[in-house]
Amino acid sequence: MLEIKSLSKTFGAGVAAYHALRSVDVTVAEGEFFTLLGPSGCGKTTLLRLIAGFEQPTGGQLVLDGQDIAAIPPSRRPVNTVFQSYALFPHMTVAQNVAFGLEARGTAPGDVARRVDEMLQLVQMDHLRDRKSAALSGGQQQRVALARALAPRPRILLLDEPLSALDLKLRKEMQAELKRLQREMGLTFIFVTHDQDEALTMSDRIAVMEGGRLQQVATPRDLYDHPANRFVAGFIGETNFLPGRAAEGQLRLDGFAPVALAEAKAVNGAVTVMIRPEHIIVGREAPDCVQTSGQIDELVFFGTDTHVKLTLPGGASLTARAQNSLHSATDLNPGQTVPLSLPYDALRILPDEAAHAV
Amino acid sequence: MSKRKFSVRHVPGAAPIAIVTFVALYAPVLILIANAFNAGPVIGRWEGFSGRWFVAAIGNDAFRNAALNSLIVAALAALISTSLATMAALAITRGRRLRGEGGIFVVLNQPLLVPEIVLAIALMIVLAQIKQATGYHGLGYLIVAHSTFCIPFAFMPIRARLEGMDLTLETAAMDLYAGRFYTFRRVTLPLLAPGILAGFMLAFVVSLDNVVVSSFVKSPGQETLPTYLMGELRRNLSSEIYAISALLLFASVTVVAASWLITRRKP
Incomplete structure (x- = not known):
């Protein structure tokens, strides 16, 4: 369970200050597919980066399983990210990419090999395990990025607009597959997107953001039928x-x-x-x-x-x-x-x- | 009719100018190489093809000694300048913006701006004091002197490589439980390697053919390949000098070509 308490992030100071996040309060439940939805600049990516640890909050708390993790560096947070650009290591093979997080943690080589096999089978990339990651198609890179982030068994998987670079047909396939994986593993997903259809079809709950604030947090059905304000009503459907x-x-x-x-x-x-x-x-x-x-x-x-x-x-x-x-x-x-x-x-x-x- | 974009290729006379320029640049070099293979001892009189001057050069102790000095100085100066340049490039392109970054840039490129003779005299004055004070007269002075002017040459390809690198990769490594050093060793350094190698080779070549700084800084009796050639030229113009020049040219071209091939590979 992740509790986000009055979390704020301000870039710069004085007149040049930019309030990317204004006192956000929300709790993400265990095993939930939780989506942050909003137009660009709404603060959804900032919130994700704060959870990952790439940015430090200027106020508030991030409590994961009862422990405040705001001061813990990203390399020691039990949270992994699937990046929008995938960020696969171009000098490594598919298998080496997937093994990276496990090796960095000092996992025993035998266990690394076993987990890499398991992950590559999960995302159906076993046949390309020795391919350099730069030589893969967008959809394949997406699968490897997913396997790499899942391999170290994170408590929460963060996904930063992971499907935005794929064409429509592939995107639909990956939506279904992500949803299936999440359900089977019972893992908490925090998913960032600006695509309302994607959010509605995949999420257990959606947080609609605008201007650094949460506008409404609800199930897709509730959000559609009972929007809290004009912004939410206009943004969804x-x-x-x-x-x-x-x-x-x-x-x-x-x-x-x-x-x-x-x-x-x-x-x-x-x-x-x-x-x-x-x-x-x-x-x-x-x-x-x-x-x-x-x-x-x-x-x-x-x-x-x-x-x-x-x-x-x-x-x-x-x-x-x-x-x-x-x-x-x-x-x-x-x-x-x-x-x-x-x-x-x-x-x-x-x-x-x-x-x-x- | 669409207007054709201006291109220097379509200016009348461009092709002849280009040809003349290439001939002026490369004909002397080709003549030098040809003379190195001339069997006879007299310049300009072809007496048949022979590798005897190369054999003579390699059998010459003074040449071998100078060549060895040159290789040692170039290798160590390239190593030192590349290490410093790598650190400088990392400092400038990573982390928060440094104060006075523009100034740092100017200082790093100082050897490109200061006339070489001025740098040579300055180095000579300072190093002479140290020579006197310590009594050490070895290759160390040349290595230090060469390291200074090699830095900008090593710095340029490394910085270019770093700036073209996706910062998200380092973020991804940290997200996957890698600490700073582990990230540097497994991600940054392997991706930077072609830039570092190119920088090293450029620095190596620049050091290898330096005359001015070497002449001022070297201790009595010490010779690098270029200063040895200068000295020999004053005494007699033998075909052996052509052979040695051809060898130096070959070494330089090999290193530059290798560096070009390495940097051509995209990250």
Whole structure:
């Protein structure tokens, strides 16, 4: 179990100070696939480097299994990293790369050889064990980097955007394989990515970061269905935002009649309301929905579904997603005005922008 | 018609100029090598092909002695300057920025900026004092003197190699339980080796053909190959000198070519 307590990192000082990490608190559970997700510059890589020991925190604690490891150098932390660039030693063979961590620790040669064999079989690189690492393809280097980091049996494996250099097909394969390895070994993975799809499909929990702060830590499902704020809602998946006001348990979307909503009880005043495109019902009126209509501006065919871009009577634009089953969506045409239904239980009230502006 | 990019190759007369330049550069050297194989003793009169001057040179004690001195001085000066240059390059490219890094750079390259004769006189004055004080007159002075001006030559390829090296590799080694020394021995040094070897060879060649500093610093009776050649030239211009020059040329070219081949390999 890794407890991160009020961890901060500031580069530079005075007016030139850059706050890469602002008091981050989170606990990563044993055997969890934990993902740090956010745009570049959000602090996710800094957090990973602090856990690895490549950077020293300017404040806070890093507690691994009850011990504060913040002052321990990377060479003595039971944590290994898979680097974005793989960082394989170009002058060594595949097997020598995998053996490096074990040898540096002073493991007996017989045990090193056995563990290297085991790891190379695990990542299916046994047949290339004597190849120089520079002569491998991207996917192969990725596997060797993984085997090298796993060989010394770390308590936590850190992965710094390890799949970003691979092409789409290979990336999908490696995602599945990483997930399988993690489940089989029961090892804690801390995975950094800026790719939301990757994060959603692989993670047990995701920490969304922005501006050096954790915006929300939740399961992929929770993150998608109940984003904590506008940043998270916009970063994970596609979203529509509509302005409105909440008062006394009632939500009034601008231009519509008020609706009684349980969620609205907790807030008062101006709010932003979110609705996912796939929750909007296009072309018919449905019960328990905000009823409106929209003019179709554009239809974009995506195979399984069609994105329908619409303009509401008040001028706001909205994107809906109509699933392409056998008997639907085919009769929509640009320019047409269609009825729209926004189900009450698909409306999410987000605190007003100003409250969490970064 | 697209405009062709300016290239010096398309300037009228570029090819003839290039040819003339190459002839001016290499014809004398070729004539020297040819004369070294001339059977007769008179320059300019070809009496047939022979290796007799090489045999004579190798049988000459004074030449052998000078050649040995040159090799010892070049090897040790290259070793010392390469070690110092490696440390300097590591200090400059690793760790946090040093204060006055620009100044350090200038000092390291000082022998390239200071006219060689000035350096020679300066070294002679200082070393003469030490000679007098200690009574030691051995090769040590030449080795020290050569080490100073060899440093920038050794430094350049090493620094280039270090700057091209991915720092993540060292981070990865530390992440994999390697301490600083283990990281240096298993990762940094093997990757740096071609640069160090190239630096060593450059320093070796620069030391091997140095005349000016050697003439000023050497003790009486001491000769390196170039100073021996200078001395012999004043007395008589024999074909043996051509043979010795050809040998020196061969040694230099071999070392430089080897160094080029080594540095061509990418990390």
